[in-house]
Amino acid sequence: MIALLMRDLRLAFRAGGGFGLGLAFFLILAVLVPLGIGPEPQTLARIAPGILWVGALLACLLSLDRIFALDFEDGSLDLLATAPVPLEGAVSMKALAHWLTTGLPLVLISPVLGLLLFLPGEAYLWLIVSLALGTPALSVIGTFGAALTVGLKRGGLLLSLLVLPLYIPTLVFGAEVVSRGAMGLAVDTPLALLAGITAGAVAILPFASAHVLRINLR
Structure with a gap:
């Protein structure tokens, strides 16, 4: 299992499939938003x-098809x-490798990008916590x-259409944690819901992914 994880990490760095691409997109978005909306x-x-x-x-989302x-x-x-x-274990290792090369770097760089968007100081801790809890999901x-789209030619668009609706609860509760933290309000409820989504996804979806892969490989 560890060997599979290390192999996927090496492939991600060599092929440029996650680390640099995700960070570059995140940085570009944080730079373009003030230019488009205004510097207020x-x-x-x-x-x-x-x-x-x-x-x-x-x-x-950028590197999922890889x-x-x-x-x-x-x-x-x-x-x-x-x-x-x-x-199921192999699928879990691949999900972990994707998070280590995409999600974790986003968590680490998010405070820097928060400065570009004038994020209130009270929200930085909750930004890091919410991303650390939500990006694994x-x-x-x-x-x-x-796993659903493996083997399909040009399946990237279909993958996006399938995954984006499933991402919405994580997005809603993750952003709510940061917003409440910025206003000094209690974050217990959205934080618990965010953690519950991640825990449920980690507990159930590797089995579903493995089952789908077995069907697609027949």
């Missing part, structure tokens, strides 16, 4: 939580399906979508 700090501070979460969501694509093309996916290692849900 009050306006940017009000929309910053939603913009940062939308940017993180779209950045995670989760299983390379393994499907070279036949490694068939070997994983017949290996002694449970396919984005990777696991994205892995399920990638």
